[in-house]
Amino acid sequence: MTEKQLQNEILRTFGRRPEMRVWRQNTGVAVPLSSVRKAMNALRAGNYSLAYTILAQARPIKFGVNGQADITGLLADGRRLEVEVKGKGGRQSDAQKAFQGIIERMGGVYVLARCVDDVERTLQ
Ligand SMILES: [Mg+2]
Structure with a gap:
């Protein structure tokens, strides 16, 4: 098991x-869902650089x-x-x-x- x-x-x-x-x-550590959504929208638009920047600058939230x-x-x-x-x-x-x-x-x-x-x- x-x-x-x-x-x-x-x-x-x-x-x-x-x-x-x-x-x-x-x-663990997570980033706000709003940052993930913005990064996904940037990816959908083909802007990988922006998606990377959004996630790199997202505020990490530690829990536990x-x-x-x-x-x-x-x-x-x-x-x-x-x-x-x-x-x-x-x-x-x-x-x-x-x-x-x-x-x-x-x-x-x-x-x-x-x-x-x-x-x-x-x-x-
Ligand atoms: Mg354990």
């Missing part, structure tokens, strides 16, 4: 439970926190739940370990999950 498949399986398994809410949290887990959520008692999912051979990065430390120091629940049962065991 790939990491993505396992993420989806965890979301399916725990997403239906009334005692918690879980959702995917992404990290460095090291944050793949899945986040809330438990019914108010604690925050963070689930870092690892596929076969995946290793927790230093940033992810630091994020785990923050969550645990603040009273949250952090799970390093290589299977659905890892989450179940931690929650019991």
Whole structure:
């Protein structure tokens, strides 16, 4: 099972439970859709240079926190739940370990999950 498949399986398994809410949290960088549309219009008009300039000058928007887990959520008692999912051979990065430390120091629940049962065991 790939990491993505396992993420989806965890979301399916725990997403239906009334005692918690879980959702995917992404990290990354994007550019505004308006810039993409302008660049696409320039491409349609055959103006590749303008399209390149528009995208090169687009304001990058970073989202997420460095090291944050793949899945986040809330438990019914108010604690925050963070689930870092690892596929076969995946290793927790230093940033992810630091994020785990923050969550645990603040009273949250952090799970390093290589299977659905890892989450179940931690929650019991
Ligand atoms: Mg992961």
